[in-house]
Amino acid sequence: MACTCGGHNEALFAQLDKVIEQHKDQRGSLISVLHKAQGIFGYLPEEVQAYIAEKMDIPLSEIYGVVTFYALFTMNKKGKYTFNVCLGTACYVKGSGKLLEKLQEELGIGVGETTEDGMFSIECCRCVGACGLAPVITINDKVHGHLVPEDIPALIAEIKAAEQMN
């Protein structure tokens, strides 16, 4: 679950300070900063946006406008493993819609949602450039290609097994 204990947060905000410092003098660097902030926190909650607004001297409303405009920025905390189903054309005509159905069925969540244990999220994207392997799903940026719906349970089981080992 979300850890909001002070110590943890402070370390993350210290990292964010460094990022802001690096980009302060670059024109138009807000999107780069937001990318890095999302890398640090996993998502962009209001608290982080407000912090960036103050440090970079940009109105919060402008930052909020940018965050909500771009699909890659999220204000919701994602699961430890994000399944990103490619719905680009090459994948779609090869049946990625069926992969998405199966995945939703197996995890019991919809697109943009996270399982209650905080383990899995489902997202959709349009083309990760691996069309040669269509249809593809990425799991935390690792591409899995040439999938059929029957592969989905094994993908999930593999992660669960690896988690139990830890």
Next chain:
Amino acid sequence: MSKIASFEELKALQEAERAKICVRDGQAPTPANLAKHHVLICAGTGCSSSNSMEVKEALEKQLAEAGLNSEIDVVKTGCFGFCSLGPIMVIYPEGTFYHHVKVDDVPEIIETHLKGGQLVERLLYDIPGQDKKATDMSHIPFFQKQNRIALRNCGTIDPEKIEEAIAHNAYQGLGRALTTMTPEEVIAEVEKSGIRGRGGAGFPTGKKWKFAAGYQSEEKYVVVNADEGDPGAFMDRSVLEGDPHSILEAMAIGGYAIGAHHGFIYIRAEYPIAVHRLEIAIAQAREAGLLGDNIMGTGFSFDVDIRLGAGAFVCGEETALLTSVEGKRGEPRPRPPFPAEKGLWGVPTFVNNVETLANIPVIFTKGGDWFSSIGTAGSKGTKVFAMAGKVNNIGLVEVPMGTTLREMIYDIGGGIPNGKAFKAAQTGGPSGGCLPASALDTEIDFDTLVAAGSMMGSGGLIVLDETTCMVDIAKFYLEFTQDESCGKCPPCRIGTKRMLEILDKITRGEGTMEDIDNLETLARTISSSALCALGQTAPNPILATLKFFRDEYEAHIVDKRCPAGVCKKLLRYEIDPAKCKGCTACARNCPVGAIEGTVREPHRIDTTKCIKCGTCIEKCRFGAISRA
């Protein structure tokens, strides 16, 4: 690498570096590098995701153990284009092409090929219909009709080593431009080549540069559009991953031509490997004095920065892209003023696509006349197509403009899998249209595609077969544009939604013939009143499918039937009692228990329970189940 102080020095370096990798040209090793074999392994996104880098590591480790690492160079390269066969390995000087190479294959490759001088037969490519294997990459039909200009270095060099790029003539075009040509002459050369933009609109590049050069300003910018938004196109990614220096070189040439000293590459964040390689390339080019102050001692300075996109298709549109580079919401603005006059931060700017720029250096080494000798009257050079969908050979294909769809799909693409029939080729992505079988012999270029009711777009080529429903495909693209509409202007925001609702209704079997008229009216209104090309072209997939496949729309509306068997609401599964052997396979596999029957008796499907998943059809070995 120390700074290269002059063009002469670069030329000398090119020769010295080429000698180190001449084995890849099929030649004997030279004293500069005595390695007898160069083993090239694809490190593109496709092959990397099927573990090509693990293969590379295993090979390096086992070669070191066998004491062979000085005799054999292992090189990671960009995409070979034949991504569906990945991981791909090519061994020089022989030119042997191995595919689907796994870590377990490494010992045999070392023993049999690298030590024993024999080919590993089972990893060779089977030439379709010839009952023989390709012993040499050049025997593979997929590569034979291609002419790789934009992709010239993808799959021949290590993209993370500037020395290898230099060996393959990187920065020679820039050197020639800076030392022998005025900015006006540079622009004239680009105009002479006849090159038109590969990003979608096909605007003449020379003209675009001339406009930007014509406006006086202290500050100007060169911007590269690497947003590659068409879902299903990946040529720009491959160029950036396989040959990033070609883009840096072209940017500097363009900067010299218009009087800019700074450039930005706007790249989608979904391409982490490409971003990484660009960062390396920029650092290496600066160190070598090929970017930065006083390039090659000519007094010209130019530097480059990267900006990441964040998942908004509309940011591929040039005015939206520029506002996004400025760090804002990427909403388009009306043109004029064009970026050439008021671009990034309000100063003269040109925006070019990655593939367009990948061609520029060659125009300066081989000449504009050479370039314009390739292609058709109105479209010069080659075009890279990302061929995907229902075609055997999926990958990147670079062919001269004027190549026919038939050559691309059948000769290069190897035809349609599973003996299915060709139905249509979709080009131009969400702004484009589709071409039916009657257009297979059209010579493809910017103008013929438009005349045929589609467009080039960025070069996505999605092959559709008889199992694709054209109404569903139109709906797929509308969902995309509706989702990606930035919402700034109502015709696009509301109009795409209306059109999508109508298409949805038709695929549910609730459409009327009036809906077709409504679609056409809406399409005309949106095309003529939307602010940017996203909205203006959004109706194209509907108009094109209506033009060529109106009968499919009518089947959905009048007969309540989806001829391709895709639209679920319209499907009915039935068991033919005469064919059913009562084997129970279907009943055991139906996820909702919709099939009833006793062993060795004909089974029945309860259509009220059936969720139309299609499992039973796949399980029946007697062909007793039909879908209509």
